[in-house]
Amino acid sequence: MLLRSYTATSCIGLGLSQMLESLLAQRSGLAACHFETVDIDTHVGEVTGVDAVKLPGELSRYDCRNNRLAELALQQDGFLEDIARAASACDSRRIGVFIGTSTAGILQTEIAYRHRHPVTGSLPESFEYEATHNSFSIADYLRRRLRLDGPATVVSCACASSAKVFGSARRMLEAGLIDAALVGGVDSLCLTTLYGFHSLQLSSALPCRPFDVARDGISIGEAAAFAWLERAPRTLDGEAILLLGVGESSDAHHMSAPHPEGLGARLAMQAALSMAGLDPGEIDYINLHGTATPSNDRAESQAVTSVFGATTPGSSTKGATGHTLGAAGALEAVICALALRHGLMPGGVNTARVDPMLTAQYLRENRRCRVSRVLSNSFGFGGTNCSLIFGRAG
Numbered sequence: 001m002l003l004r005s006y007t008a009t010s011c012i013g014l015g016l017s018q019m020l021e022s023l024l025a026q027r028s029g030l031a032a033c034h035f036e037t038v039d040i041d042t043h044v045g046e047v048t049g050v051d052a053v054k055l056p057g058e059l060s061r062y063d064c065r066n067n068r069l070a071e072l073a074l075q076q077d078g079f080l081e082d083i084a085r086a087a088s089a090c091d092s093r094r095i096g097v098f099i100g101t102s103t104a105g106i107l108q109t110e111i112a113y114r115h116r117h118p119v120t121g122s123l124p125e126s127f128e129y130e131a132t133h134n135s136f137s138i139a140d141y142l143r144r145r146l147r148l149d150g151p152a153t154v155v156s157c158a159c160a161s162s163a164k165v166f167g168s169a170r171r172m173l174e175a176g177l178i179d180a181a182l183v184g185g186v187d188s189l190c191l192t193t194l195y196g197f198h199s200l201q202l203s204s205a206l207p208c209r210p211f212d213v214a215r216d217g218i219s220i221g222e223a224a225a226f227a228w229l230e231r232a233p234r235t236l237d238g239e240a241i242l243l244l245g246v247g248e249s250s251d252a253h254h255m256s257a258p259h260p261e262g263l264g265a266r267l268a269m270q271a272a273l274s275m276a277g278l279d280p281g282e283i284d285y286i287n288l289h290g291t292a293t294p295s296n297d298r299a300e301s302q303a304v305t306s307v308f309g310a311t312t313p314g315s316s317t318k319g320a321t322g323h324t325l326g327a328a329g330a331l332e333a334v335i336c337a338l339a340l341r342h343g344l345m346p347g348g349v350n351t352a353r354v355d356p357m358l359t360a361q362y363l364r365e366n367r368r369c370r371v372s373r374v375l376s377n378s379f380g381f382g383g384t385n386c387s388l389i390f391g392r393a394g
Contacts, residue, residue, distance in 0.1 A: 001173060001229050001230070001231065001232060001242065001243040002229070002231070002232040002233070002240060002243075003227045003229060003240075003241040003242070003337060004082070004086055004228040005079060005082040005083070005086065005227070005228045006077075006079075006226065006228070006333075006334050007073060007074075007077040007079040007226055007227075008073065008076075008224070008226075008330070008331050008335070009047060009072055009073040009076055009223060009224050010045060010221060010223035010224075010321045011031075011044075011047055011221055011222070011223075011322060012027065012028070012029040012045075012320050013029075014047075014049075014072065014073075014076055015077045016334070017077075019334075019335070019338065020338050020342060020344075023317070023320065023335070023338065023344065023346045023366075024344070026347055026349050026365075026366060027349070028207055028319060028320045028350060029045050029221070029320060029322070030045050030207040030208070030221070030319075031043060031045075031046070035189050035194070036107075036189075036191060037191070038191060038194050038195070040195065040198050041205045042194070042198065042204065042205055042219065042220075043204070043205075043208070043219045043322075044189060044194070044221060045221025045321050045324070046189060046221075046222065047069060047072070047223070050072060051065070055067060055071055055141075059141060061128050061131045062132065062137060062144075064105035064107065064132035064137070065105065065107045065108070065190070066101065066103075066104055066105040066107070066137070066138055066187070067132070067137065067138060067186075069186055069188045069224045070138060070141065070224045073223075074224075079226065084146075086180060086228055086230075087148065090180050091179070092147060092148055092150065093150050094150055094177075094178050094180070095148045095150040095179065095180045095181065096148075096151045096153075096177075096178040096180075096181040096182070097143045097146075097150070097152035097181070097182045098139075098152075098153055098155065098168045098182070098184075099139045099142065099153075099154050099155070099162070099165060099183070099185060100154070100155045100161030100162025100165045100184070100185035100186075100326050100329060100330060101135060101154060101156055101161060101162070101327070102156060102159070102187050102193070102325045102326030103187060103188075103190050103192055103325070103326070104132075104133060104138060104154075104156075105132035105134070105137055105138075106133050106192050107189070107190040107191070108128075108132040108133055109127070109132070110190060112124055112127040135154045135156050136152075138186050139152040139153060139154045142182060146182065148182065151172065151177070151178065153168065155168060156326065157380050157382070157384040158326070158381040158382065159289070159291075159325055159329075159381070160329060160378040160379060160385060160386040161325075162184060162185020162186075162225070162326055162328065163328075163330070163332075163333070164329070164378075164384075164386045165185065165329075165330070166229070166243055166246055167246040167248055167386065168183075169183045170229070170243065170246055173230070179231075180230040181228070181229045181230070182226060182227075182228060183227050183228075183229050183330065184224070184226035184227060184330045185223070185224070185225055185326055185327035185329055185330035185331065186224040186327055187222055187324055187325045187326040187327040189220065193325060194220055197217075197218060197220060201217070202217050202218055203218055203219070203220065204216050204217035204218065204219060204292065207219055207319065208291070208292035208318060208319055208322065208323070208350065209292050209319060209350045209351050209352065210288070210290035210292040210297060210316035210318055210319055210348055210350075211290060211297050211301070211316065211351055211354050211355055211358055211360075211362045212351045212353060212355060213354070213356070215292040215294060216292075216293075216294070218291045218292055218293060218322075219292075219318070219322040219323065220323055220325065221321050221322025221323060221324045222322075222324055222327070223321065223324040223331045224327060225327060225331040225333065227330070227333065229243065236393040237393065238392065238393055238394025239341065239394070240392070240393035240394075241337045241391075241392065241393075242391050242392070242393055243389075243390060244276035244373065244390060245274070245275035245277075245387075245388070245389035246275060246386070246387075246389075247268040247269060247272030247274070247275065247387040247389075248268055248271065248386050248387075249264045249268040249271065250382070250384055250385065251263045251267070251383040252382060260295070260299055261299065261302055261303070262300055262306070264379070264383050265289075265299065265304075265379055265385050265387075266307055267385070268377070268379075268385040268386055269307050269308075269375065269377070272375060272388060272389045273307075273375075273389070275389075276373075276391075280307055280312065281308075281311075282373055283308065283312055283373050283374065283375050283389070284312075284313075284373055284374060285339060285345045285374045285375075286304060286308070286313070286314030286374070286375045286376075287314065287315070287316070287317060287335060287336050287339075288304070288315060288316045288360070288362075289316065289328075289377040289378055289379045290315070290316020290318055290348070291316075291318060291323050292316070292318065292319070297355070297358060300360070301358035301360040305359045310359050310360060311361060312360075312361060313361050313362075313367065314362060315345070315346055315347055315348040317335050317346055317348070317349075319348050319349035319350035320346075328378055329378035329386060332376050333376055333390065336388075337390060339374055340390060340391065343368055343370050343371055344371065345363055345366065345367040345368075345371060346363075346366055347363045348362060351364050372391055372392050373389060373390070374390050375388070376388045376389075
């Protein structure tokens, strides 16, 4: 499958150029949390300018932070124009929309609760649950914004959400049900996730430090990332980026903790390799899920070592972007595309000393070299796991 066009917006940049510049400089976008009314000692990856975004007038009922973030991302890298050109060559009824999110527009509901009627407790009449908080809101907004009339779905399975949409789209393309797909993920900051992860004692007061010996929790970020996926033509430019493999598993070990030996993670990576027809030694770089919690990094390291040994280099880019939850899979897919296109294995930001108990080879510094095939891991609550393999056409 071909990634015809792609874009991403996060705290390390609006669009591909800014994000690549930040990755090359190993610059983090995490900062002390001053979001909304949150009173927690933590760092977040907030995207600047989201509140200033205006949705098209005919779509104003969809106005919420999540959809504004999506609109901001659409406006980068000429992506809107690319989609218009690509869509003009297809029947709009055969273009699918597959988007991952975890909390969608829940911030809109949080704000609405502050304005309940003092007597009845009812929410304000202006509150639009269907077009904002509803998980399907983001897919509905995108298909209307881009005038796409094919099947549309939202995957919401925590932090693997927008990795799994690549699998959903691929299956429909291979079945001949659609001719192209918009895939991606959008998740925005809200009080529910910030206070929720804090209550689970999973958030760090410092910028997160994946695979560090002193790691103590995540930093929550927000992002929107999209790609146009279609069947690969017979003749390809050597710079083209391909989706080679998708591996999914569900170990259901625990509601919020990974299997201690990374069982589900290992199964997902092996399934992705099998689909791609690749041996572990043919993967050049692994974009690790790497959330910087003690248990997650330990389990993932065990899983990676069991499949790849200790020789395949990897890193987590969450030290730069924060953990963007339901958008993480799509955001890191785009980072993998940048790695392939620009010959970059990005070093993990904020990691001062790699935990010697973690046996996977972890990069702290950027490595510039030809990168032909990469694997990206996304693992969510409840044991939902997804690994994606991307590669250069030539």
